[in-house]
Amino acid sequence: MTTALFTDEFATARDAADPLRHFRDEFLLPLHAGTPQVYFVGNSLGLQPKGARAFVEEVLDKWASEAVEGHFTGQSQWMTYHELVRDPLANVVGAHAHEVVAMNTLTVNLHLMLVSFYQPTIERTAILVEAGSFPSDRYAVESQLKYRGLPPHLTLIEVEPDEPDGTFSMQKIAHAIGEHGPKLALILWPGVQYRTGQAFDLKEIARLGHAAGAIVGFDLAHAIGNVPLQLHDSGADFAVWCHYKYLNSGPGAVAGCFVHERHARSARPRFAGWWGNDKAERFKMGPEFHPAPGAEGWQLSNPPILGLAPLRASLDQFERATVPALRAKSEALTGYLEALISEQLSDVLHIVTPREPLRRGCQLSIRVAGGRERGRALFEHLASRGVLGDWREPDVIRISPVPMYNTHADVLRFVRAVAGWRDGD
Numbered sequence: 511m512t513t514a515l516f517t518d519e520f521a522t523a524r525d526a527a528d529p530l531r532h533f534r535d536e537f538l539l540p541l542h543a544g545t546p547q548v549y550f551v552g553n554s555l556g557l558q559p560k561g562a563r564a565f566v567e568e569v570l571d572k573w574a575s576e577a578v579e580g581h582f583t584g585q586s587q588w589m590t591y592h593e594l595v596r597d598p599l600a601n602v603v604g605a606h607a608h609e610v611v612a613m614n615t616l617t618v619n620l621h622l623m624l625v626s627f628y629q630p631t632i633e634r635t636a637i638l639v640e641a642g643s644f645p646s647d648r649y650a651v652e653s654q655l656k657y658r659g660l661p662p663h664l665t666l667i668e669v670e671p672d673e674p675d676g677t678f679s680m681q682k683i684a685h686a687i688g689e690h691g692p693k694l695a696l697i698l699w700p701g702v703q704y705r706t707g708q709a710f711d712l713k714e715i716a717r718l719g720h721a722a723g724a725i726v727g728f729d730l731a732h733a734i735g736n737v738p739l740q741l742h743d744s745g746a747d748f749a750v751w752c753h754y755k756y757l758n759s760g761p762g763a764v765a766g767c768f769v770h771e772r773h774a775r776s777a778r779p780r781f782a783g784w785w786g787n788d789k790a791e792r793f794k795m796g797p798e799f800h801p802a803p804g805a806e807g808w809q810l811s812n813p814p815i816l817g818l819a820p821l822r823a824s825l826d827q828f829e830r831a832t833v834p835a836l837r838a839k840s841e842a843l844t845g846y847l848e849a850l851i852s853e854q855l856s857d858v859l860h861i862v863t864p865r866e867p868l869r870r871g872c873q874l875s876i877r878v879a880g881g882r883e884r885g886r887a888l889f890e891h892l893a894s895r896g897v898l899g900d901w902r903e904p905d906v907i908r909i910s911p912v913p914m915y916n917t918h919a920d921v922l923r924f925v926r927a928v929a930g931w932r933d934g935d
């Protein structure tokens with residue numbers, strides 16, 4: 511059935527009216543049979559901004575021509591290089607500059623945060639997470655419990671989803687926090703759940719967690735650059751994230767970390783390294799560690815400058831595009847995908863992600879009628895047509911129209927490719 515939504519004219523007109531349309535030209539799109547892929551996998555690895563190469567080359571050139579002096583010369587000297595990304599990063603996550611730092615990788619940062627913020631007492635030993643959390647988070651939490659000599663089967667609380675597609679109502683989360691409140695030491699919750707694409711009200715979760723007497727931390731791997739964040743105002747104690755998904759900073763990019771300013775001068779235990787030492791003392795090479803105030807006090811090592819460089823290109827794009835404009839486009843684009851699936855493909859695709867825009871980012875997680883094998887078959891069919899989503903076991907295809915570079919025309923190509931598969935074309 512051809513409706514207005516399902517026409518090239520509609521998609522083309524929407525794309526022509528998109529105030530962010532020029533950003534697509536700033537990315538390198540992989541080709542499929544000579545034409546750009548329909549790339550819906552920004553939830554896994556964002557595309558390369560064309561500007562990234564210049565930032566990497568700048569570091570290589572500086573290294574070549576100055577070697578060790580590169581630490582101390584010019585605006586992009588390596589000694590203070592991580593500070594170049596601090597302000598724009600703080601803007602993207604809604605934090606003060608001293609509350610954020612780019613360092614390490616996500617799981618490393620999570621461990622560092624748990625070392626400081628998970629302080630079990632006789633009464634409060636439990637960590638509460640969502641059932642089905644990203645495996646690395648679960649491994650991190652479980653290993654921290656074991657490291658403290660606590661049995662995970664008694665101290666790890668995994669909240670089961672209460673909605674039919676594996677999503678959570680706020681009432682369920684509130685109930686779980688209330689039920690376990692007196693024994694909760696810490697809550698670790700995602701900003702956007704990786705498998706279902708559900709986005710959460712972080713301020714409310716932090717409020718509930720604090721009211722119960724727990725520390726509250728967030729994993730924002732799928733939230734940063736995808737949904738607007740107000741980390742400072744949310745009141746969260748800490749948050750961690752990566753930059754290789756919606757922040758388009760390349761495979762294994764240096765990650766990020768937020769520590770709320772109320773902990774800026776925290777005396778909590780921490781795993782220390784020289785780069786977290788107060789800047790005035792770092793090079794005195796003394797035996798004592800006096801942590802720098804704010805998130806930077808959790809740094810361990812001098813940062814991998816080559817790994818940080820692409821983040822500068824990406825943050826420059828976020829500064830120009832702005833989070834509110836990206837969000838407005840994202841709602842339109844994902845809304846278009848949802849509308850076309852409902853209109854054209856409801857016999858074969860079932861959307862798992864919540865329908866309310868406030869409860870999701872750009873990603874729609876989709877199950878295919880007929881189960882896992884049919885799902886795999888469709889996934890492979892799409893890939894063979896140059897339409898790339900990703901597969902998450904046991905049976906979910908994730909499709910993420912990213913507002914920075916995807917278009918309505920991309921969405922239309924996806925829907926036509928699924929319809930073609932269904933109709934045996």
Ligand SMILES: Cc1ncc(COP(=O)(O)O)c(C=O)c1O
Pocket residue numbers: 615616617618644646647700704729731732752765
């Ligand atoms: C939700 C979530 N948490 C943690 C991780 C692990 O990240 P890393 O390998 O950067 O530590 C990922 C990776 O995709 C993720 O999606």
